[in-house]
Structure formats: C-alpha cells, structure tokens
Amino acid sequence: MGRRFSETERKYEAGHGQGSVRPDLDGLAARTRDLDPVRLDALYHDTPRLTLAAHRVTLRRRTGGDDEGWHLKLPAGGFGAGAAANADTRTEVHAPLGRPGGGPPDELRTEIAALVRGRPLEPVVRLRTTRRRVLLLDAAGRTLAEIAYDEVVAEPGGAAWAEIEVELGHGAPRLLDAVEERLLAAGARRSGSGSKLARALGARLVPAPRGPDPVRTAGETATAYLHAQYTAILDLDPAVRRTEEDAVHRMRVATRRARSALKSFRAELDRAATAPLGAELKWLAAALGAERDREVLAERLARRLAEIPRPEGAGTAGTAGTAAQEAARRRLTAATGGTATAGPPHTAGAPPELDDARYFALLDALEALLAHPPYTPRATAPAPRAAEATVRRDHTRLRHAVEAALALPPGDTRDTALHEARKDAKRARYSGEAAETVLGPRAAAHTGRMKSVQQLLGEHQDAVMCRTAVAAVRTAALAAGEDPAPYDAIIDRERRTAADTEAALPDLWRSADHPL
Structure with a gap:
C-alpha cells in the first residue's frame, strides 16, 4: 500500500x-x-x-x-x-x-x-x-x-x-x-x-448526493439510515482490501443493516424496487461472512482448547493427556483453515467478490435508490410517528419469536428457533438505530435493550455452531483411533454455555420487552 x-x-x-x-x-x-x-x-x-x-x-x-x-x-x-x-x-x-x-x-x-x-x-x-x-x-x-x-x-x-x-x-x-x-x-x-x-x-462538478438533513418524513427516516450504511460500505471497502483487523466484520454489519432497513421500511419504500436490492445485499453479506465465520469459530475453538484442564501429572509433553490435546488442536486447526491457534486475532482477507462486477452493480443500485428513492404514499407521513410504528412492529415480531422459541423443549428445534429469534433481534435493533434520528434517547434506549437480547442469542448460536463443528471433527478423530476426550470436553462446555443462555433469556426478555 x-x-x-x-x-x-x-x-x-x-x-x-x-x-x-x-x-x-x-x-x-x-x-x-x-x-x-x-x-x-x-x-x-x-x-x-x-x-x-x-x-x-x-x-x-x-x-x-x-x-x-x-x-x-x-x-x-x-x-x-x-x-x-x-x-x-x-x-x-x-x-x-x-x-x-x-x-x-x-x-x-x-x-x-x-x-x-x-x-x-x-x-x-x-x-x-x-x-x-x-x-x-x-x-x-x-x-x-x-x-x-x-x-x-x-x-x-x-x-x-x-x-x-x-x-x-x-x-x-x-x-x-x-x-x-x-x-x-x-x-x-x-x-x-x-x-x-x-x-x-x-x-x-456535481457533488455526490447526501443523506436528508433534517429528517422530516417517514421516507427520509429510511433513506437517511440507508445512506449511512451505503457510505459505511464505501468507507470500509479500502480497509477490507488492506485486510485491516475487524474491517470485514464491520462491512458485513453495514450490509446487514441496509438489508434490514429495506425490510423494516417496506411500507415506505416500494418493494418491487427494493426486493432485488435486498437479494444482492444478502449475497454480499454471505460473501463477507464466509471468512468471518471461520475466523470466529477458530478463535472460539482456540479458547476452548486452552480451557481444557490437563490430567493430574500431565506436566510433560509425553503424557497421554497432553498428546490427546495436541492431536485435537492439530485436527481442529486444520478444520478451520489453520487459524484455531492461540495468539493475536486472525484478520480475514478481502473476499474476491469485492472485485466482482456484481458487487459494483450493487453499489450502483444503492446509489441510484438513494438518488431517486422509490417512496410509497406512506413515505410522506411525519417521521416520528412512522418511526415509532416501525420500531413497535419489529419489536412485536421479536416478541413472538422469543416466546415461541422458549415454548419449545430443549433440542435442535429450539436451537433453530432461537437462531431465527436472533435475526429478529438484529432487525429490531437496527430499526431502533434508524429511529434515533427522530426519536432521540427513547429509541437509543430501545436499541440498547435489543442489542443485549441479540448478544445473548448470539452467544447461544455460537455455542451451537461450535458444538456442531467439534462433533463432526470428533467423528473423524474417533475413526482414526484418537482419544475423544478433548472433543468431548469442548462439546460439554458448549452444551452448558447454550443451556446457560437459554436459562438467562426469560429474565433478560422480561426486562427488554417494553418498546419505546
């Protein structure tokens, strides 16, 4: 550079x-x-x-x-x-x-x-x-x-x-x-x-269009938030290409926020115009997320391996306990692309999709939408009233998802339902962020509550994903005659983590379940 x-x-x-x-x-x-x-x-x-x-x-x-x-x-x-x-x-x-x-x-x-x-x-x-x-x-x-x-x-x-x-x-x-x-x-x-x-x-010279300021209407609430995410993607693009730490993650979040806004403000923005753009934003988030997901899993596995207690007397490299842990480390590191090791955080490289014509076409489409927003008749509604309605609608959606998941018995079906609730928590959080422009501290407080729910559900999902990945590696290790104890220890740790988050969710949700 x-x-x-x-x-x-x-x-x-x-x-x-x-x-x-x-x-x-x-x-x-x-x-x-x-x-x-x-x-x-x-x-x-x-x-x-x-x-x-x-x-x-x-x-x-x-x-x-x-x-x-x-x-x-x-x-x-x-x-x-x-x-x-x-x-x-x-x-x-x-x-x-x-x-x-x-x-x-x-x-x-x-x-x-x-x-x-x-x-x-x-x-x-x-x-x-x-x-x-x-x-x-x-x-x-x-x-x-x-x-x-x-x-x-x-x-x-x-x-x-x-x-x-x-x-x-x-x-x-x-x-x-x-x-x-x-x-x-x-x-x-x-x-x-x-x-x-x-x-x-x-x-x-024709200056690039800016986001609406001040925000007066429901439509402007949507486009102001979309403009912020569009410019975040532009600003983060060079950092991702320079492989700066956390740049891929932040760009992925901006992409998800933009896609979520298209859903939350579907009453203000014509769906015929936004649906193709939402599909392309989903593609970009997946492209950015592939390496990031491997990175998160690798860092989590490295922590879990370090937490496994050594057997009594396992102070030398030749002990059976240490040998089993080293074998597990090598196998898990290989399974996560060579990054499940202790040390500084791994920095994801720039996805090749950023040099794809499809990515550039997506940026063109976002720019065009912001230059000529496809507003519906409801976009002219006063911003505060419409923003509050949007936040309440997304919150109600999350409430139904959380309550439905908690009503299920523990197991794979509940895990899937909690993962879907996590997506709804993100959407509720992002619509709260968009509303902060016109609703101020009330919306900011709501955003904070939704962030807490999202983070707890995110910890649950990470535990489920880590447990699933380790179980697959354990099967291969067992077939190769390796000691399964390190894998069993990680799986048990992640099972307990998932159970702890499920146990904590009802109380957290009761404290968060009051929109605006």
Whole structure:
C-alpha cells in the first residue's frame, strides 16, 4: 500500500499577482524562512463522470517540488461526510511516479475501488503551479506551518488564479487561526472551493448526493439510515482490501443493516424496487461472512482448547493427556483453515467478490435508490410517528419469536428457533438505530435493550455452531483411533454455555420487552 498520512491545511483566495497578499508574520513563530520558488505540474485523473471529485477525492500525478509522485487525497470524515466535516484535515496516500504516461498505481486504485467500480481513470485537468513558500519555524528549527503562495494555470481552458495554502506542521491547531487572522486582515478570504481541482472543474462538478438533513418524513427516516450504511460500505471497502483487523466484520454489519432497513421500511419504500436490492445485499453479506465465520469459530475453538484442564501429572509433553490435546488442536486447526491457534486475532482477507462486477452493480443500485428513492404514499407521513410504528412492529415480531422459541423443549428445534429469534433481534435493533434520528434517547434506549437480547442469542448460536463443528471433527478423530476426550470436553462446555443462555433469556426478555 502507499504511504499514508494526515494533512491539515486551509486555502484562501487572493487577487491575481503574487504580491497581492503578503501578511505580516511577525510574532507567529521564532523565525521564518523563505524557500526558492518551485514549478509544479499536476495531472489529475478521474472517471468520465468525475466520480472522485464528486466525493471530494483527488488523484494526481505531480512532478516538481520535494514530493513528486502520485497523490491521492481522501476526506478525513469518509466519503459520506458533509463538506464542512473535518474540512481542514484530509488523508493523503502517496506512491512513486512510475513511468511517464502510466496510469495510477494499483495501491492507489485499491483505495478508491468502491468509487471507481471498474470504470476507466483518465486525465481530466492539468494544473501548472508556481509556488513560493514561507516556513514558520520554532526555536529548534522545526516547521510549525508552511504558507504556500500559488499562481495556478488550468488546462484546458487557461483559467488562472492565485491562492494561498496554509499547511500545519508541528504547530498547534490554533496556529492556523492566528495565520488566518493575518491573512484576512491583508485582504485574503477563505476559498470557496475545497481543492484546486474543484475550482478548475467549476460547473462540471456535481457533488455526490447526501443523506436528508433534517429528517422530516417517514421516507427520509429510511433513506437517511440507508445512506449511512451505503457510505459505511464505501468507507470500509479500502480497509477490507488492506485486510485491516475487524474491517470485514464491520462491512458485513453495514450490509446487514441496509438489508434490514429495506425490510423494516417496506411500507415506505416500494418493494418491487427494493426486493432485488435486498437479494444482492444478502449475497454480499454471505460473501463477507464466509471468512468471518471461520475466523470466529477458530478463535472460539482456540479458547476452548486452552480451557481444557490437563490430567493430574500431565506436566510433560509425553503424557497421554497432553498428546490427546495436541492431536485435537492439530485436527481442529486444520478444520478451520489453520487459524484455531492461540495468539493475536486472525484478520480475514478481502473476499474476491469485492472485485466482482456484481458487487459494483450493487453499489450502483444503492446509489441510484438513494438518488431517486422509490417512496410509497406512506413515505410522506411525519417521521416520528412512522418511526415509532416501525420500531413497535419489529419489536412485536421479536416478541413472538422469543416466546415461541422458549415454548419449545430443549433440542435442535429450539436451537433453530432461537437462531431465527436472533435475526429478529438484529432487525429490531437496527430499526431502533434508524429511529434515533427522530426519536432521540427513547429509541437509543430501545436499541440498547435489543442489542443485549441479540448478544445473548448470539452467544447461544455460537455455542451451537461450535458444538456442531467439534462433533463432526470428533467423528473423524474417533475413526482414526484418537482419544475423544478433548472433543468431548469442548462439546460439554458448549452444551452448558447454550443451556446457560437459554436459562438467562426469560429474565433478560422480561426486562427488554417494553418498546419505546
């Protein structure tokens, strides 16, 4: 991956001509230093639809100066952040120049794959900049901030303008305010464009749609929540591709939340439009979940193996008890793809489906739905009343599922029913989250209660899945003549865990069974 760091800067407009704005910098730092002028030549790349620029992302190949190379600038608040969110700070990713005329390097394409979606990246604007810099230094010679006076010419078109960039170095954030005060006093003003590229594109740039704010109607409650999940998927996509810890899990949760919202708000969103999208979200969640499920099972098995008490006197590697445990560890590790071992958490790799045209088509479909929501007549209802009705409906669904499961005798049928109740608990939790925008603390409290139920049912399901997986491995081990004791110990432990959760569920449900 490319070299990543944060950049905090502010931009100002000035009249054309380098001498138009040169503020007094006395007292802002121990001393200042003027650097020799440099000429920068930056070729900006984007899709034909200017998708990157619409999401406040810039990708350029720049020569000249002391940081030649490919530069990718990303909004610090994520692709879905508003224009004012974290306006001064961006994430930069740098990569080497490569050969002239070559396209963007793969390590930068990875960062923006969810935005580009297989579309070609092509040059859209060339900016030639003459830059004169002044450094604000502390007594030790460290750069507190850098002020760049830029004369810019855009091609095609030949538009020219002057601007000033103030980039924070080792200085405190308040230094930016102090420099701004001097610049404004000297006649500069805050730039109306977030980047040089945005200014060069002008009317060609159409910002990406944002979620509704404020939320007034039932339909907007649904689309605001869906927009949050859509942008979460976009933001997590590069982290999944970089195989960051827990990124796959969080992206899977965002996918499930989006699918759940389509179900919960089926009265506000036309089902004919949302049903195909729900099926594709189910596919993506399954693709993300396959590796994650193996990871969770492997970590649980590693814990269970470590909990098995050694027989009396089993202090050396040659004892029968230790040998049986090691044989079980090897067999269980093999069964979970080589990850059921003690140590730091295993990080799931990026599913190959993320490079599939089907995944990109799903993102396109979500984007299209948010741009033109398929609202039904009921979508115009006031948001608070409709949100409360949705939460109550999902809660009632969960109540029926929990009560039906608890009415069954212990066994496989009840296990299946509790697993279905867990799905309903997620749905109730997610509709509560969506309602928080308009119902506030009441909905947040409900979400917390549903989360507790979901977690307890999740522990039950994990115990059932682990017990089932170990039983299958035990059968093979027994056929190979191995000692079944370690497997029996894990199975017994998981059976007791499942029983404990079932015993705890009635009391927990009584405390949670009061929607809003």
